[in-house]
Every structure is written in structure tokens, then in C-alpha cells.
Amino acid sequence: MTAVAQALAGLKVLEFGGYAAGPHIGKVLGNFGASSIHVESRERPDGFRIQYPPFKDNRPGYNRSGCFAFFNDSKYSVTVDLKKGAGVELAQRMAQWCDLVIENMRPGIMDRLGLGFAALSARNPRLVMLSTCNMGQTGPRADQPGFGSQLSALAGLCGVTGVADGPPMLLYGPYIDYIASLLGASAAMAAVFRARRSGTGALIDLSQYECGLMFMGAALHDYFATGRVSQRCGNDDPVAMGAGALAADAHFASVAARRENKQRIDARIAGWTQERTAQKAATCLQAAGVAAYPVVTMSGLFSDPQLAARRQFRVRRHPEMGDHAYCFPGFDLADAPGDISGPAPCVGADNAFVFRDLVGLSEAEYETYRQQGVFD
Amino acid sequence: MLLANVLIIDATDRLGWLAGRLLADLGADVIKLERPGSDRASSQWRAANVNKRIVELDRAQPADRDHLDTLLENADICLLTPGASEAAADLDPDALRARYPRLVVVAIRPFGRLGARSAWKGSDIEIMAAGGAMALAGEPDGMPVRISEPQSYAWAGAQAACGALIALHKREATGCGDLVEVSAQACIVTALSHAPAFVDLLGIEPTRAGAFMTGRSIKGARYRVFWPCRDGYINFIFYGGVAGRRTNEQLVAWMGERGAELGALAAIDWKAWDATRAEQCEVDAIEAPVMKFFAAMTKREFLIEGHRRGMLGYPVSTVADIASDPQLDARAFFQSVAGSAERFCGSFAVIDGVRPPLRHSPGEMVAPSVGAGLKPAPTNAAKRAGTSS
Numbered sequence: 001m002t003a004v005a006q007a008l009a010g011l012k013v014l015e016f017g018g019y020a021a022g023p024h025i026g027k028v029l030g031n032f033g034a035s036s037i038h039v040e041s042r043e044r045p046d047g048f049r050i051q052y053p054p055f056k057d058n059r060p061g062y063n064r065s066g067c068f069a070f071f072n073d074s075k076y077s078v079t080v081d082l083k084k085g086a087g088v089e090l091a092q093r094m095a096q097w098c099d100l101v102i103e104n105m106r107p108g109i110m111d112r113l114g115l116g117f118a119a120l121s122a123r124n125p126r127l128v129m130l131s132t133c134n135m136g137q138t139g140p141r142a143d144q145p146g147f148g149s150q151l152s153a154l155a156g157l158c159g160v161t162g163v164a165d166g167p168p169m170l171l172y173g174p175y176i177d178y179i180a181s182l183l184g185a186s187a188a189m190a191a192v193f194r195a196r197r198s199g200t201g202a203l204i205d206l207s208q209y210e211c212g213l214m215f216m217g218a219a220l221h222d223y224f225a226t227g228r229v230s231q232r233c234g235n236d237d238p239v240a241m242g243a244g245a246l247a248a249d250a251h252f253a254s255v256a257a258r259r260e261n262k263q264r265i266d267a268r269i270a271g272w273t274q275e276r277t278a279q280k281a282a283t284c285l286q287a288a289g290v291a292a293y294p295v296v297t298m299s300g301l302f303s304d305p306q307l308a309a310r311r312q313f314r315v316r317r318h319p320e321m322g323d324h325a326y327c328f329p330g331f332d333l334a335d336a337p338g339d340i341s342g343p344a345p346c347v348g349a350d351n352a353f354v355f356r357d358l359v360g361l362s363e364a365e366y367e368t369y370r371q372q373g374v375f376d
Numbered sequence: 377m378l379l380a381n382v383l384i385i386d387a388t389d390r391l392g393w394l395a396g397r398l399l400a401d402l403g404a405d406v407i408k409l410e411r412p413g414s415d416r417a418s419s420q421w422r423a424a425n426v427n428k429r430i431v432e433l434d435r436a437q438p439a440d441r442d443h444l445d446t447l448l449e450n451a452d453i454c455l456l457t458p459g460a461s462e463a464a465a466d467l468d469p470d471a472l473r474a475r476y477p478r479l480v481v482v483a484i485r486p487f488g489r490l491g492a493r494s495a496w497k498g499s500d501i502e503i504m505a506a507g508g509a510m511a512l513a514g515e516p517d518g519m520p521v522r523i524s525e526p527q528s529y530a531w532a533g534a535q536a537a538c539g540a541l542i543a544l545h546k547r548e549a550t551g552c553g554d555l556v557e558v559s560a561q562a563c564i565v566t567a568l569s570h571a572p573a574f575v576d577l578l579g580i581e582p583t584r585a586g587a588f589m590t591g592r593s594i595k596g597a598r599y600r601v602f603w604p605c606r607d608g609y610i611n612f613i614f615y616g617g618v619a620g621r622r623t624n625e626q627l628v629a630w631m632g633e634r635g636a637e638l639g640a641l642a643a644i645d646w647k648a649w650d651a652t653r654a655e656q657c658e659v660d661a662i663e664a665p666v667m668k669f670f671a672a673m674t675k676r677e678f679l680i681e682g683h684r685r686g687m688l689g690y691p692v693s694t695v696a697d698i699a700s701d702p703q704l705d706a707r708a709f710f711q712s713v714a715g716s717a718e719r720f721c722g723s724f725a726v727i728d729g730v731r732p733p734l735r736h737s738p739g740e741m742v743a744p745s746v747g748a749g750l751k752p753a754p755t756n757a758a759k760r761a762g763t764s765s
Contacts, residue, residue, distance in 0.1 A: 066573035173569025309491030330563030
């Protein structure tokens with residue numbers, strides 16, 4: 001096997017924050033070779049480590065969370081107590097070393113800690129900092145805290161999910177956070193691109209709300225243009241009702257007639273699908289040139305042939321959780337393929353390696369920080 | 377602009393439109409290939425293709441083929457939805473790579489390049505079903521539902537843009553392009569959050585929870601998410617942790633100030649309450665008085681007062697609510713191209729304090745000669761070697 005340099009080899013990424021919106025960026029970049037370092041403290045670990053199941057064997061613990069693991073593979077964990085002056089000093093030193101800082105704290109907190117962009121870029125002019133939060137860094141509600149599962153509602157996504165005469169539907173987890181993390185990863189990479197060419201860093205203000213609205217762009221454009229307010233409509237698709245074998249029936253002979261008789265069509269199709277398994281029905285329809293796919297369950301994801309072909313889930317051995325699966329991004333590079341380069345780190349597991357070997361602390365410096373309780 | 381001097385040829389259909397839009401927002405010059413006479417009137421097309429310029433191509437015409445060749449020779453990235461774009465149906469990812477070795481080629485397909493179903497047809501509903509999203513949305517005893525506004529194309533476009541820039545980063549270092557393969561189905565898996573981990577770690581199958589959140593309590597309790605109010609719904613959840621404690625305390629204080637009946641809420645010590653260990657009967661008891669309280673208020677009232685109190689929770693917005701949100705207005709999120717009144721979501725990121733303006737109206741044409749004089753910026757590898765690629 002020939003070793004292939006990964007696309008982001010040598011890119012140094014530092015993360016402050018937790019949950020999904022920040023750490024998922026570092027994971028994706030880590031999947032393609034970046035050295036992503038997740039900064040926590042033992043007193044305030046990433047909330048995903050402790051607040052949400054699943055936990056290995058249903059026993060909560062800092063290093064037993066499947067939720068944390070899913071978004072933190074392929075990176076390092078260090079503990080730095082930012083309540084201590086020496087901890088802030090160490091974080092500043094790390095920011096001098098790195099290319100990209102990702103933070104998803106509430107606006108103003110990094111500045112108050114002495115880790116704002118002005119302070120860090122004064123020492124490292126090529127530094128890119130991505131600040132991501134619910135509302136963005138400015139505006140009358142900039143200080144509003146929030147989780148992605150709820151922000152998805154504010155951005156209109158939940159309101160257009162469900163049947164027309166029913167309530168809005170939940171989107172599993174912090175749906176909008178992953179939109180923001182992917183858009184944030186692109187913005188960060190674009191800023192790193194400019195920094196490499198020009199030597200000039202950048203501060204990126206990313207509003208997770210605004211990112212989510214990019215996925216509602218057509219509905220918003222339609223509202224501005226026509227005043228139409230998009231509504232939830234179950235699975236209706238006004239462009240999906242092409243003519244077919246039922247076209248000879250007068251009820252289904254025209255688009256207007258088919259819309260008028262939607263329930264009859266649904267009943268005819270349901271009668272056909274109920275006699276077949278989902279796999280059989282989809283295969284049959286695809287053979288006839290009709291788009292179809294089984295509704296894949298969570299367990300079905302692990303056996304889906306298309307996802308298996310691209311190794312969507314990759315098992316790695318975690319020190320406390322044992323062998324379990326990690327999820328790869330939806331894209332890959334042919335010549336410089338990404339990978340799950342390691343399991344999610346235990347809290348603070350990489351202090352010695354990161355601070356000594358990557359950041360370059362001397363043994364004496366490392367020991368001084370340790371004695372000051374910076375790694376607690 | 378972050379991606380100044382980056383030229384992108386966008387030969388996608390709707391599965392990839394957003395990729396070029398996002399890269400244009402970051403400053404790239406994105407040239408979209410279109411067949412003469414193609415439909416560019418829909419909101420779907422216009423929202424995802426603003427900020428790009430258009431070149432109309434009739435691939436049967438030799439002059440148009442030469443024009444495309446010139447564009448590709450100068451391009452950094454080419455976005456493709458192989459076989460799906462009418463303007464560029466014959467553009468093959470491997471052939472492009474062979475002909476233009478420094479080009480980053482991005483190929484977006486519904487179900488990826490590999491596997492027995494790679495040639496299967498898929499529109500939004502099939503891709504959302506294949507990626508697992510529909511298994512998690514809808515009433516527990518009802519049908520799986522998709523988000524009524526198509527999402528799968530956006531997920532594919534977002535991941536394609538990310539992959540393109542990762543490959544461009546490598547190209548800057550090595551001088552070599554790459555092929556970015558995108559599976560829209562796999563892109564959806566990202567949207568499922570940690571749901572697959574329940575299967576892998578515990579053998580538990582997460583399913584549709586309707587208007588409730590499951591999976592947060594190890595006792596199996598479900599939490600209400602959507603609460604009817606006077607003009608729609610409010611999204612509010614009893615969270616644990618530091619942030620949840622503050623929200624819960626503020627809610628009870630708010631209810632008390634309004635003289636609302638507190639019921640079981642009155643006896644809760646939020647410092648000790650643990651959302652991950654709550655039983656269903658306990659959750660039901662604390663939710664009942666909140667249901668009455670929220671039923672009497674408007675969405676905007678909840679948004680304003682919730683913000684004032686530093687609470688977690690948001691109203692369930694419509695596009696009309698969003699269009700009049702003062703937060704977005706203050707940040708000038710909705711934008712028009714100079715000289716036009718047509719409104720769009722603006723560039724998605726604020727860079728160094730400035731939201732990059734939208735530069736091109738959807739459908740703005742490129743003069744036929746454009747591209748002939750374009751020269752790519754030298755790669756870092758070329759700079760080191762003292763050459764210009």
C-alpha cells in the first residue's frame with residue numbers, strides 16, 4: 001500500500017467550544033489530514049460528552065458518549081483551563097502556532113478571555129478565525145444563546161415539515177448546525193486559501209441562522225417575488241406528477257386532472273407498493289426508469305449498498321468504548337482520499353503530544369503549566 | 377474577496393447549483409453553463425444561481441466547444457452533475473482530469489459513483505429517503521415525510537463546495553488537481569446528527585418522534601418540542617445543563633410574573649433536575665402548565681421576551697416571519713444586485729466585518745470572448761519552482 005499525502009496535511013486547526021456547529025468543522029478538516037485540536041477543560045468538557053445519549057452500555061461518562069464521538073473523530077483533545085491566566089497564555093501561544101481558529105461561543109466571550117481575533121491576529125497576521133453562533137456577531141439579538149434543534153424552527157425548516165393539517169415536525173438533532181458547519185468549513189478553507197496566497201488572515205462571522213436560510217433560499221425568493229408563504233405539504237411534489245401508465249384514465253389524463261385526483265393516484269400507487277417489499281418496489285420502479293428508493297432506517301444505513309460501497313461508516317477502536325462506527329463526509333477525493341484517521345479522543349488525552357510535539361513547549365514549560373493546574 | 381482570481385465553471389443541474397452559489401459568495405468568479413433557451417424563471421433556479429454569470433453553449437457548435445475549452449483551460453474548479461446537465465451532458469470527469477491536470481473536478485451524483493445503484497434516478501424525495509432523513513421525520517404512527525422545501529440538492533451542493541476547496545488547497549500546494557466525488561445520499565447522512573450512533577452503540581433504532589424529542593433521557597422519556605400558540609407554534613424544550621437550567625428558571629419566573637398556574641413546576645429545583653434521567657410522568661407533569669401559558673402568546677412575543685430573558689427556544693417561523701426579522705435586517709442579510717429590486721439571501725458569511733455584495737443578477741450573460749484572456753494565478757508549487765502554470 002502506498003502512503004498518500006492527505007489534502008490538508010500540515011493545516012493546523014484549533015477549536016474552542018463544543019456541541020456540533022464548531023467541532024463538526026474540525027472533524028471534516030481532520031478527515032482530510034488537518035491537525036484539528038479540540039480544546040476543553042475537565043471542569044467544562046464539551047457538552048456533547050455528558051448531556052446526550054447514547055452512552056456506551058447506557059452508562060454516561062466523559063469518554064462514553066456516542067454523540068461526542070460522532071463529531072470529534074480524527075482530531076486531538078487537550079484540556080486548558082481558560083479561567084486561569086496561564087491557561088489563556090497557553091491558548092494564545094497555540095493560536096500563534098495554528099492556521100485556523102474555530103470558536104462557537106457566544107459573541108464577546110473570546111474577546112473577554114483575551115482570545116479575540118484582534119489579540120490573536122496581532123501575533124499571527126495570517127490567522128483565520130471562524131466565529132460561529134446562532135445569530136452572528138452583530139444585530140439586536142446577537143447575544144441570544146440557542147441550540148440548533150430550535151434554531152431550525154426559527155429558520156423556517158420545521159414549519160415546512162409535516163402534513164398540511166398537522167403540527168410542524170422535528171428535524172432530528174441540531175439539523176441547522178450541520179448546514180452551518182459545512183458552510184463554515186468552506187468559508188474557512190476560502191480564507192486559508194487567501195491567507196496562503198496573500199499572507200493576510202481573516203475573521204469570519206458566521207450566523208447559523210443565516211446559513212440555514214441558504215437552504216430556504218428558493219422559498220424566500222418566492223415570498224419576496226410573489227408573496228406566497230411556503231407551507232408544509234407532506235410529501236406532495238408539484239413537479240413529480242408526470243404522465244404514466246395511468247394516463248389513459250380520464251382522471252389522470254392531464255396535470256390538472258392528476259392534481260385534482262391526487263388521492264386516487266395515491267391509493268392506486270399504495271395498492272401496488274403494499275404488495276411488494278420496499279427494496280423490490282424500488283428496484284422495479286428504477287428498472288422502468290422511475291425514481292424510487294426505500295425509506296432507509298438508521299439501521300438500514302449500515303447495510304445500504306450505496307453507502308457500503310463508499311465506506312460511509314468506518315469502525316475504529318476507542319479506548320473506553322471499544323470498536324464502534326464513525327461517519328465519513330458525503331464527498332471524497334480520488335487522489336488524496338480522506339479517512340477516519342482515529343477515534344474520538346478521550347478528554348485531554350493528547351495534552352503531552354500536542355503541547356510538546358506540535359506546539360513545541362519545552363519539558364520545563366510543560367511541567368510549569370501542569371503545576372499551575374492549566375491542564376485540569 | 378477570499379477567492380479572488382478563482383475561476384469556476386459550473387456545469388451542474390439542480391443537484392449541484394448551490395455549490396457554485398456558495399463559492400461565488402466567497403468571491404470566486406463562477407460561470408454557469410446553460411443551454412440556449414433553458415428555463416431560468418423559477419425561484420429554485422434564481423435563488424441558487426444568483427452571483428454567477430452565464431455562458432450559453434450549444435455543444436453541437438464548434439465555436440461553442442472551443443469557447444468551453446478556453447474556459448476550462450483557465451478554470452480552477454469545474455462543477456459537474458454527470459449526465460444530468462443539458463448544457464454539458466457530455467463532460468466526463470475523468471476526461472476533464474486527463475485534459476486539464478490542474479483542474480479540480482467535482483462530480484455530484486444522487487447515489488455516488490460506486491455501487492450497484494449508482495445509476496439509479498433520484499430527485500429530492502428519493503435522496504432524502506435514501507439518506508435516512510425521512511425515517512426520522514413525521515408522526516410516529518404516520519408516514520415518513522420530507523421537508524417540503526427540497527433539501528437534498530442543498531446538502532449535496534454544500535458538501536461539494538467544501539470538497540472543492542479542500543482539493544483546491546491541495547492544488548495550491550502540489551500543482552495537481554483532483555476529482556471530488558460527491559454522493560448526495562451520503563451528504564444527507566450528515567443531517568441525521570448522531571442518530572446512527574444509537575444503532576451502532578446500543579442497538580436502538582431511532583424513529584420518527586413527531587413533535588417530540590426522544591433519545592435524551594436514558595429512562596426513555598420524550599420531550600415536547602412544538603407548542604401551539606396564538607398565531608402558530610413555539611419551539612421550546614426542557615433542557616438540562618447550565619443553559620437549560622437558566623431557561624427553565626426564567627420560564628417559571630415569567631409564568632409567575634404573569635400569574636400563570638405553575639403546577640408541578642413550582643416544586644422543581646432546576647439545579648438538581650437532570651433531563652437525561654427524567655421519567656415520562658415527570659416530564660408530562662411539568663409540561664402541562666407550560667402548554668396553557670404558551671397558548672396565550674404570539675410567536676413574536678415569545679421571541680422578544682425569550683431573548684430579553686436569555687432563554688433557549690424560538691418560534692416556528694414562516695418565510696413571512698423571517699423576511700421581517702429585525703435581526704436579519706440589522707445584518708443586511710437579504711440583498712439585491714445593484715440596479716435590481718429582486719431580493720435574495722445575501723452572501724452567507726460576513727468577512728472582516730463586511731458581507732460581500734451580490735455581484736451578478738441571475739442570468740447575467742458573459743460576452744462570448746470572456747475567458748480567452750483569463751490566466752490562472754500561479755500555484756504555490758509553481759511559485760516555489762519559479763514558474764507560472
